[in-house]
Amino acid sequence: MSSITDQIHRQQNPTAENDQANRIQPADDIPEREDEGLPLDGCGGAELFRGHTGVTYRDYLVLPGFIDFHPSEVHLETNLTRNIQLKYPIVASPMDTVTEDRMAIAMALLGGIGII
Numbered sequence: 041m042s043s044i045t046d047q048i049h050r051q052q053n054p055t056a057e058n059d060q061a062n063r064i065q066p067a068d069d070i071p072e073r074e075d076e077g078l079p080l081d082g083c084g085g086a087e088l089f090r091g092h093t094g095v096t097y098r099d100y101l102v103l104p105g106f107i108d109f110h111p112s113e114v115h116l117e118t119n120l121t122r123n124i125q126l127k128y129p130i131v132a133s134p135m136d137t138v139t140e141d142r143m144a145i146a147m148a149l150l151g152g153i154g155i156i
Contacts, residue, residue, distance in 0.1 A: 120153060127151025 118129045130152035132139040139147075144154030 126153055
């Protein structure tokens with residue numbers, strides 16, 4: 041089998057011997073910025089939002105990588121206003137074709153907000 045076929049086979053048929061092969065390993069060959077330890081092929085949130093231009097989904101690229109913490113340790117709570125705190129910083133668009141009563145309720149139950 042080719043290496044891609046082997047990888048697909050290992051992912052679809054996990055066993056104890058190939059469990060280690062399926063884990064994401066840290067990328068040691070990505071150069072880092074000296075000041076922040078971030079990959080050179082992107083920019084941080086502060087740098088991204090510092091400019092006065094808009095951003096779209098095409099401006100983001102999520103790359104696989106190694107993390108040294110458990111995902112349950114991540115907290116995304118943020119304040120929408122002084123009195124409204126969101127569990128997750130997700131806001132459904134205030135357009136009648138996007139957010140109606142059911143969507144706003146679902147967003148609230150999941151920790152975001154829907155604007156009607």
